[in-house]
Amino acid sequence: MNKRYGNQVNTFSEILGLADIIARMKLVRVPDDALTWHRFSGSLLLVLLVLLFLSGAFMAFYYSPVPGTAYDSVDYAMFSLPFGDVIKGVHYYSWNFLLMVMGLHLARAFIVGAYKSPRQLVWVSGVPIMLLIPALIITGDLLPWDQNGFWTTQVRISIIASVPVVGDFIVRLIQGGPLTGIAALTRFYVLHILFLPALLIFLLVIHFHFLKQRGLSGSWKENHPNRLSISFFPQLVNRWLLLFLAVTLALGLISWYWPAPLGDPADPTDSTFVPQPEWWVLFLNQLVTLFRGSLTVIGSVIIPGGLVALLIALPFLDTSPDRHPARRKKVILITLIIGIILAGLSIMGYVKHFSETHS
């Protein structure tokens, strides 16, 4: 017998036995600006991740992780199933958009000093998520088994192989042999749909845990003891659902009019194919190009690794309580210089790989 309601269960939530949970969620208060037009990147990232999971799950129903059939299975899912191209497009545009929004999220958090005490671990726990997304993209790129995905993977594998001591081991581990064949495709697939998403969920839980514990960052001017708040449910959830619907519709329309690309089927014997790096990896590609031969490790490991280390260490390097950018000139300037260098490298890479090759 239901102690609270006796034998009478009337509402839908009561029938499902969720009434208590919902009641508790209604008591959870979050800042009013948790999801507004000027603070949306975190919620948008969650929207995009959910879209990636949903669209990826749909595609997994039809995907065959075997070199001889992988391309055809993707082709079938895209062009023979109703709205298959839209779903593939949503997946494709979601991860591209995700990278951009992730950059926005990071930039915003940096500018408003959201990494400062007491939210250091919110920042730190976000960095592994940022590193995991490229891993998901890299493993996903090979799956359609098209020319660009295949040959881009070859380039990435050669870069990984250049890492001293562990490079060859990592390559053997992810590739399952000396060549990119069925073992590699299977491993990339399992990593892409199982291990990496599981790890991502785990990291997100940690990130949200610290976020809940330490709270959202407020204005950098001063503390607002009377900060307005809203209920997590239904107000914040409804806002998020609205954002979810809007983004789904927008990406769906984009995918409808500009379908995601599916290149020619991979031909591992076609050594004339020159893969073109994706926009988000142009600076890394250029770094590797700048440091050749025995210096490759500088571009492929030391500099990217150093940048990641800097990101993680930032809350512990910049320990001043000031959050206003005007009072953090030094750290802002250093970051700006790094940002300009990375943007410059990206532009150089773009010119090299896209403008020059087509002029």
Next chain:
Amino acid sequence: MRVRAVVNVIVGMAAILSILLLKADEAARAHTLIVTAKYVKAAPTGLDDPIWKKALAVQMLVKGREPAVGANGTVTTWALYTDNHLFFLFKWKDSTHSITKQSWKFDGQKWHHLEGNEDRIALLFEITRINKFATRGCAITCHSPADVPKDDWKFATKTDDEKGDLWHWKAARSAPYGYADDAWLTVAGNPTGSYRETGRRKDVGNGGDIKNQTKNGSRPLYMQDPTITPSAPGFLLMEEAVKIKDYSIFKDGHIIPYRLPLKPSGSRYDVGATSRYADGGWMVMFSRQLNTGHEDDVVFNPKKRYSFALAVFDDSGSEHSKATEPMTLIFSR
């Protein structure tokens, strides 16, 4: 407000990145030469329809193959599509107007075949994926199987699962009926007729041609039916031909076509063709439904990209003349 301004700047940067992304993607597609079919509401009415100006002209390099190595050229290609049809327009130089194929000539005593063949253009698409066709083009089907001597190579795919769609316009044999012979390609086998031992198969329906010769092959069997006005002057259509009863009516110098086009129908007649020879070159327009509903045809989905290859033949029989590298057809709104 400053935060909002910063956010706006970052959003602007993200927008620039998006443009870069789309540009990069466009460039990434450009591995093979791309022919873009432009969407139009109304179908082109012919070779000179101004609507063709809406399509982007693409110069496709055709390289001479044995025995025409070095005889390179270009085929200018335009493509349009409507809600239901796809159209190609091809234009290429050809110094010889070859529209006969070994016609008979009477010298007053005997009949003998004249020199000369026909000009042709052929396109090959994939019905189902042909392994490496996208990167190797026709070479993967013409030089098959790779492990046998060159003289035994057949025009075929390597497995049953791989099927090609062949559109073959022939100046002497299909042009009179205004179509390109629609065939399909599979593994080499032993079908009948001129397709023997190659992987070419006729689409369902009628078409093609028959050899106009008596059983012993010494003279023509048919002539133009004198009661019918030729619907394609200069050609002898089988449906307008009658058996020759009296060979004494022929005088020295009389010429009778050797290959008689048969009236096309069915899936074999899916690809319409309009052609004209002028100013030392050919212009040929193809039209085909995006989806014919026939299993022996490629289905065109404007959201997809299609690998194809093209070959032109100058006064040529079974040997190749000039062929392109693999090409890509995409559709644009």
